[in-house]
């Protein structure tokens with residue numbers, strides 16, 4: 221199994237810009253490739269680009285982790301995430 225160095229969902233979920241998988245509405249946190257953050261759904265093997273340099277920590281990623289993450293992401297399909305709605309009161 222490839223280690224993906226996932227950020228726990230409850231941490232990722234603090235950021236409103238992280239939305240859900242269009243198939244199940246969930247996400248499994250994100251992985252970094254360099255400064256890029258990819259949110260992923262393992263169940264449906266999909267990914268979407270959240271943005272770049274939004275969170276700290278990616279600078280500490282080793283070159284091995286970087287290529288491991290690239291390998292994982294290469295097997296996942298790039299999709300458009302659900303757009304969060306109805307959170308305003």
Ligand SMILES: [Zn+2]
Pocket residue numbers: 241242243244245246261262263264
């Ligand atoms: Zn899903």
